[in-house]
Amino acid sequence: MNRCLHVVRTTLNYPKGFPMDDAATTATIEADERDDSELLEEELLVEEVSIDGMCGVY
Amino acid sequence: MTFDATKPYRLDPRVALRPETFGALAYHYGNRRLTLLRAPELAALVRSVDQFATVRDAFTDIGISSTRWPAFEKAITSLERSGFLAERDDAIPVSRATDEQSPTAIHPDFPSWIDSTLDAPPTRGTTMADQLKTGLNAPICLTWEWTYACNLQCVHCLSSSGTRDPDELTTDQMKRIVDDLHDLGVFYVNIGGGEPMLRPDFFEVVEYCVSRGVGVKFSTNGGLMTAEKAQRLASMDYVDVQISLDGIDEVTNDAVRGSGSHAKARRAMDHLRDADFGQFKISVVMTRDNIEQLDGFEQLAEHYGAELRLTRFRPSGRGAESWNALHPTQTQQRTLYTWLLERPHVLTGDSFFHLSALGEALPGLNLCGAGRVVCLIDPVGDVYACPFVLHDDFKAGSVRDAGGFGEVWTNSTLFAGLREPQSAGACASCGAYDACQGGCMATKFFTGLPLDGPDPECVKGFGEDALAGTAVAIVPVSGTSDHSWAPVSLGRTRTSV
Numbered sequence: 001m002n003r004c005l006h007v008v009r010t011t012l013n014y015p016k017g018f019p020m021d022d023a024a025t026t027a028t029i030e031a032d033e034r035d036d037s038e039l040l041e042e043e044l045l046v047e048e049v050s051i052d053g054m055c056g057v058y
Numbered sequence: 059m060t061f062d063a064t065k066p067y068r069l070d071p072r073v074a075l076r077p078e079t080f081g082a083l084a085y086h087y088g089n090r091r092l093t094l095l096r097a098p099e100l101a102a103l104v105r106s107v108d109q110f111a112t113v114r115d116a117f118t119d120i121g122i123s124s125t126r127w128p129a130f131e132k133a134i135t136s137l138e139r140s141g142f143l144a145e146r147d148d149a150i151p152v153s154r155a156t157d158e159q160s161p162t163a164i165h166p167d168f169p170s171w172i173d174s175t176l177d178a179p180p181t182r183g184t185t186m187a188d189q190l191k192t193g194l195n196a197p198i199c200l201t202w203e204w205t206y207a208c209n210l211q212c213v214h215c216l217s218s219s220g221t222r223d224p225d226e227l228t229t230d231q232m233k234r235i236v237d238d239l240h241d242l243g244v245f246y247v248n249i250g251g252g253e254p255m256l257r258p259d260f261f262e263v264v265e266y267c268v269s270r271g272v273g274v275k276f277s278t279n280g281g282l283m284t285a286e287k288a289q290r291l292a293s294m295d296y297v298d299v300q301i302s303l304d305g306i307d308e309v310t311n312d313a314v315r316g317s318g319s320h321a322k323a324r325r326a327m328d329h330l331r332d333a334d335f336g337q338f339k340i341s342v343v344m345t346r347d348n349i350e351q352l353d354g355f356e357q358l359a360e361h362y363g364a365e366l367r368l369t370r371f372r373p374s375g376r377g378a379e380s381w382n383a384l385h386p387t388q389t390q391q392r393t394l395y396t397w398l399l400e401r402p403h404v405l406t407g408d409s410f411f412h413l414s415a416l417g418e419a420l421p422g423l424n425l426c427g428a429g430r431v432v433c434l435i436d437p438v439g440d441v442y443a444c445p446f447v448l449h450d451d452f453k454a455g456s457v458r459d460a461g462g463f464g465e466v467w468t469n470s471t472l473f474a475g476l477r478e479p480q481s482a483g484a485c486a487s488c489g490a491y492d493a494c495q496g497g498c499m500a501t502k503f504f505t506g507l508p509l510d511g512p513d514p515e516c517v518k519g520f521g522e523d524a525l526a527g528t529a530v531a532i533v534p535v536s537g538t539s540d541h542s543w544a545p546v547s548l549g550r551t552r553t554s555v
Contacts, residue, residue, distance in 0.1 A: 045097050056446060
């Protein structure tokens with residue numbers, strides 16, 4: 001059995017203070033010593049992005 | 059607030075949905091939040107949740123297997139927390155806009171699109187950034203400059219504005235563009251110029267945007283804002299206003315924006331406050347001369363109950379001439395980064411993603427969105443990859459071409475290239491590349507640096523090294539449309555322009 005440290009899912013580099021939901025906070029999960037065959041992928045179905053203030057005008 | 063899948067839910071009536079290949083984009087006109095729904099089934103669920111007695115019923119009807127229910131329940135919890143979904147009181151009828159002109163009416167292509175994409179590949183293993191880099195069905199952020207005419211001659215003007223161009227779009231042409239944007243599901247447009255309020259049809263086109271379900275955020279120097287106009291703006295839904303101010307005091311501001319411009323901007327803010335407009339934005343371009351005034355800008359915003367929006371100075375347009383004198387020093391960049399980290403409520407709109415190489419990422423997409431999630435339409439209808447690269451090399455087409463804006467956005471060769479994987483080039487070996495993505499394309503281009511090299515303001519200092527070895531310090535403005543009505547120079551002391 002190949003036992004190792006798996007990163008189940010790595011997604012975004014959320015900054016500190018950025019509003020994060022449960023899905024986001026669990027997006028990166030280190031599954032210690034789990035068998036490859038038991039590896040479960042979590043779906044990150046919702047991601048909120050900060051765009052207010054995004055525009056190209058001075 | 060605890061999500062319960064056995065209860066009925068509804069979509070907030072202020073939310074608009076737009077189909078995308080990965081699922082959908084949801085934009086909340088009330089709290090200005092944008093959310094990616096990263097599965098077609100979730101998009102279908104959010105769209106139709108009003109119709110089911112419980113969320114579980116919706117899961118079953120859409121065909122979501124029970125093994126995936128926990129992930130979907132987490133997603134709905136998140137959407138409820140962000141205000142997109144809410145538990146439904148069946149005693150209160152669901153009230154959604156049925157008029158297709160409404161910004162929050164369900165996109166007309168939704169039913170057929172959902173049916174055809176339910177078998178789309180799952181999103182596992184891909185990041186949001188990966189998905190956005192390959193492009194969207196329409197821009198997230200579309201900047202539209204309405205005129206080159208301007209009552210000011212700012213030394214950093216991105217579009218070198220001043221005089222009206224005789225080929226500027228007519229009112230009817232602009233309305234046809236609005237129709238195209240509505241059909242594409244564009245949530246809102248960022249209107250700039252020049253000074254957009256100089257157009258005699260300004261209110262006519264703004265009101266047409268809103269009537270066609272396209273939200274409006276416009277920037278003004280405030281010089282033409284009157285009490286009456288502020289009241290008219292305050293009476294309109296889906297309109298945001300941004301007042302430009304580049305110094306907390308007259309000396310600092312007017313050196314960049316021209317004599318009397320500080321007083322005009324403050325008077326416009328007073329008018330908006332007196333008209334109960336609500337939370338307008340104060341927009342500041344960060345320069346070497348005003349970074350020390352950050353606290354003052356914050357206090358001014360608090361004084362008006364406004365939001366503070368900071369943006370990065372680029373060497374574009376007339377900014378090429380003032381770049382060397384005005385762009386922040388390395389020390390100032392670190393000051394700004396620390397200040398922003400402590401104030402996540404200050405809006406930057408992804409402007410300073412190159413600073414993320416200093417450590418924690420700042421809020422935003424943290425990628426160059428040119429041709430992927432942003433673009434610009436100029437006053438004559440030409441479409442550019444981003445608002446900071448008004449240059450022939452980055453012109454993707456024209457809204458006057460067959461197929462209009464949609465054709466340019468979807469099929470331009472330039473945009474297709476920008477949506478391909480980009481080389482990290484000289485930055486590939488830098489440990490900070492994942493954070494800064496090599497910085498801003500426009501800033502590199504106009505300082506003569508290769509697009510796959512470091513940003514000239516690279517916080518690791520590689521940009522300065524690269525500039526030292528570059529023969530061309532600033533790209534000449536040939537290929538750029540200059541509408542300045544007089545030579546402009548930075549007035550470090552108060553000068554008229």
